[in-house]
Amino acid sequence: MSNVGTPKRRGPYAKSAERRRSIVDAAFEVFASRGYRGGSLQDVADRVGLSQTSLLHYFPSKADLLVAVLNKRDAEADTGPIAEDGDFETTLVEQARFNESVPGLIELYSVLCGESVTTDYPGREYFVSRFARLRGEYSTELVMLREQGRLRAGVDPERAASSIVALWDGIQLQWLLDPSIDMAACLKDYLDSIILPEPEGAKLR
Amino acid sequence: MSNVGTPKRRGPYAKSAERRRSIVDAAFEVFASRGYRGGSLQDVADRVGLSQTSLLHYFPSKADLLVAVLNKRDAEADTGPIAEDGDFETTLVEQARFNESVPGLIELYSVLCGESVTTDYPGREYFVSRFARLRGEYSTELVMLREQGRLRAGVDPERAASSIVALWDGIQLQWLLDPSIDMAACLKDYLDSIILPEPEGAKLR
Known part of the structure; x- marks a missing residue:
């Protein structure tokens, strides 16, 4: 009462x-x-x-x-599933640009990811799964782009998927130590080098 | 006596x-x-x-x-200065291939590099300098290749230098967690995408 x-x-x-x-x-x-x-x-x-x-x-x-x-990190930061009709390259570059606004999140990720290769690390399985999942998602997207005639000739979707993840992780480390590094531009350069532009007509659909 | x-x-x-x-x-x-x-x-x-x-x-x-x-690591692992007459791409890909034989060295590097972004880390300056030095060395090489007409049009030497270092660091992390990843092939794919092959005639000099 x-x-x-x-x-x-x-x-x-x-x-x-x-x-x-x-x-x-x-x-x-x-x-x-x-x-x-x-x-x-x-x-x-x-x-x-x-x-x-x-x-x-x-x-x-x-x-x-x-x-x-790590779950909190995922909830706050991950790109999540890539929309079927969203543009793969734009989604990734925007995410990289967003990451510049959350240095604490990137720092946490970089430190724990480096530690994940140490002996008996309880977060190891998390990073093993995360890498496997991202490589799978990205290579699926690249195969779809290839079917649309938009993957540069000779690009291997699985290796390119690993390379996107690798470049992104590595450039974040450099950026944390030297904020003059343009993470999103480096990622965009790489994606531009493997993905061909959409034909003009298609953009207007 | x-x-x-x-x-x-x-x-x-x-x-x-x-x-x-x-x-x-x-x-x-x-x-x-x-x-x-x-x-x-x-x-x-x-x-x-x-x-x-x-x-x-x-x-x-x-x-x-x-x-x-860290000094011991450098003595054992670093590519060292790139020979003026050596081929840039071959040197890097061979180094990446060599790294597969020294997982302990790569593990040490990855762990300490991740930790370098933490507060008051005594190895921070080492990684800041190392990244700056490698970016400088690689971009000098890429500018030289551009002067020889061997850099793909539109490639920015400084961003490409950062990207080589980033891709390499990131792919090493994935390889430590999943040894089926082909580090050297991923690095070679990237270098092939920015460096044009040497003209046939030049090879015979």
């Missing part, structure tokens, strides 16, 4: 979800600035004002926290 | 140099498998059978050890 007339208080479930979100946000910052191995659970706990024991109530291990951070 | 007739014992200087080398070798392994931040001085000390205090007698800090490991 004491709550009558005051805003409804949030239940324990909502509070718990909010707490989880703030822990993931804190872990995101810690892993981006110190890496997964270099960042400690204590650093994360300190940022949200919890003890390590309380933090482990929400995420039973540091590895679970890493998975949550 | 007691040493007469027995092999000359190695002096303290040689022993110290040998000890330093074995410490750097151990640090190389530790950083490659756990990263710089994740690898501890204790791990390195354990591998060479020293206490941490004794280890710090040879390398006053973990950061000093990182610099020594």
Whole structure:
């Protein structure tokens, strides 16, 4: 009865979800600035004002926290499925341009991706799957472009798909260390070199 | 006099140099498998059978050890200056092929390079300089090729230089996670797309 007339208080479930979100946000910052191995659970706990024991109530291990951070990253950054009728090249170049506005996200990705090749790394499978998925998506797009007569002769769709992913990852690293690097322009140059322009007539459809 | 007739014992200087080398070798392994931040001085000390205090007698800090490991990496792996009369494309593709035989070196590079974007990382300056130097070397080569009429029209030497470095770094990451990726072929495809073949007559000179 004491709550009558005051805003409804949030239940324990909502509070718990909010707490989880703030822990993931804190872990995101810690892993981006110190890496997964270099960042400690204590650093994360300190940022949200919890003890390590309380933090482990929400995420039973540091590895679970890493998975949550990688999922958050995906939700915020990934290109997602490429629209059937969208233009492949434009979609990628726009995504690269967008990435310049989220350096923290790119930093997190670059650090965790480099660490993924270390021994017993809990995020390894994430990166193995991510690379396989992106290569699959991009090579499917390139095969479709080839069927439309828009892939330059001699281009191998699978190797080109690996190369798009590679160029993008590598140029992000250089950009983080030297922001004068034009990531989107480098990616566009490469795509222009393998994809032929749409015939004028087709654009007007 | 007691040493007469027995092999000359190695002096303290040689022993110290040998000890330093074995410490750097151990640090190389530790950083490659756990990263710089994740690898501890204790791990390195354990591998060479020293206490941490004794280890710090040879390398006053973990950061000093990182610099020594990066220098060792350079000595073992870098392409070095490109010979004036050497073929640029062949040199790079052969280096990429060679890299497949030294996965430990590539792993170390990928991990430390990813970490280089983290806060207060002692190897950051090394990677900033390395990228600037490679971009400079490659763009000089591409400008020379342009003067010989061998750069495809519209290729920007500076962006292409960044892209070669980026593609190479990125494809190494994918290869470490999936050895079926053909690093050298991806690099060659890209170089073939920007560099025109040497005219038949010129090859016979």
